[in-house]
Amino acid sequence: MTAPTKTIAISAGRVATGALMLTVAAVLAGCSPSAPTPDASPTASVEERYxxxxxxxxxxxxxxxxxPLPSAAATTPAGTDLAAGEWAVVGREWASDQTTMTVGVVPVSATPGDLEKDFAYLPDDERAKLGAVAPLYVDYQFALLEGERxxxxxxGIQLLLSDGSIADIPIIVGGLGPSTTDSLCPREPAASDFPQEVGDVYQGCKTFLIPEGLDAVSVQWAGEGAYTTEGVRWPVPSA
Incomplete structure (x- = not known):
C-alpha cells in the first residue's frame, strides 16, 4: 500500500511544479519589453520651432x-526735465507700416571708461583718430507700454555736454562700442524680432566720447517728431 501513495505524491508534485513554471512564464512575458507606442502628436513644423x-x-x-513702469500715463511733453529713474512716455510709429506704440524710456547708469584700455584692440593709428576723449557708457531701459510691437x-538716446553740444558716438571698424564683443557696453536686443507683450522691458547700452575739457550734463531722448528739436532730459545717472 505504501508504493501507490508515494506515486500519487510524486505526480502531484510534478503538476504543482508545472503550474508554477507556467505562472512564472506568464509573468515574464508580461514584463518583457514591447515596441514603443508611437507618438500621437505631430512633429513641430519649422515655423513652430522658430x-x-x-x-x-x-x-x-x-x-x-x-x-515701476508708468500706467495710463500721458505722453511726456517735449522739453521736459525728468528726475533720475523717471520714465519718459513716448508715442512712436513704426515707419514701414505706421504701426503706433507707446514706449517707456529711462537711463539706468553712466559708467566712465578708459580709452587706452577699452579700445586697446584697435591699432594705435585708428585709436588716435578718436582724439583726446573719454568714453562714457550709458545704460538705458525701454519698455512697451501700449501697442503690439x-x-x-x-x-534717440543722446548725451548733452557742458558746451551745449551732443557727444560723439565712436564709429569704428568692427562695429559700435568699446570692444569687438561689446562686453563693456552690450547693445540692446533686437526686441522688434520677438513676440512682445505690454510690460516687456529690455536694456541696452550706448557708447559716447566726451572731449577733453568738457563734461556730460544730461542724457536726452530725442528720437522723432517733436523730440528731435526739444528732447526729454534726465540728469546723468551714476555708474
Missing amino acids: QAQLAEDRLDALVDPIT MYPATT
Whole structure:
C-alpha cells in the first residue's frame, strides 16, 4: 500500500511544479519589453520651432524695470526735465507700416571708461583718430507700454555736454562700442524680432566720447517728431 501513495505524491508534485513554471512564464512575458507606442502628436513644423525659439529669446532678453513702469500715463511733453529713474512716455510709429506704440524710456547708469584700455584692440593709428576723449557708457531701459510691437530706443538716446553740444558716438571698424564683443557696453536686443507683450522691458547700452575739457550734463531722448528739436532730459545717472 505504501508504493501507490508515494506515486500519487510524486505526480502531484510534478503538476504543482508545472503550474508554477507556467505562472512564472506568464509573468515574464508580461514584463518583457514591447515596441514603443508611437507618438500621437505631430512633429513641430519649422515655423513652430522658430516661434518657440523666439519666445525663448524674448524671455532671455527681458529685464526687471529700474523703477515701476508708468500706467495710463500721458505722453511726456517735449522739453521736459525728468528726475533720475523717471520714465519718459513716448508715442512712436513704426515707419514701414505706421504701426503706433507707446514706449517707456529711462537711463539706468553712466559708467566712465578708459580709452587706452577699452579700445586697446584697435591699432594705435585708428585709436588716435578718436582724439583726446573719454568714453562714457550709458545704460538705458525701454519698455512697451501700449501697442503690439516695439522697435529699439537706441537711435534717440543722446548725451548733452557742458558746451551745449551732443557727444560723439565712436564709429569704428568692427562695429559700435568699446570692444569687438561689446562686453563693456552690450547693445540692446533686437526686441522688434520677438513676440512682445505690454510690460516687456529690455536694456541696452550706448557708447559716447566726451572731449577733453568738457563734461556730460544730461542724457536726452530725442528720437522723432517733436523730440528731435526739444528732447526729454534726465540728469546723468551714476555708474
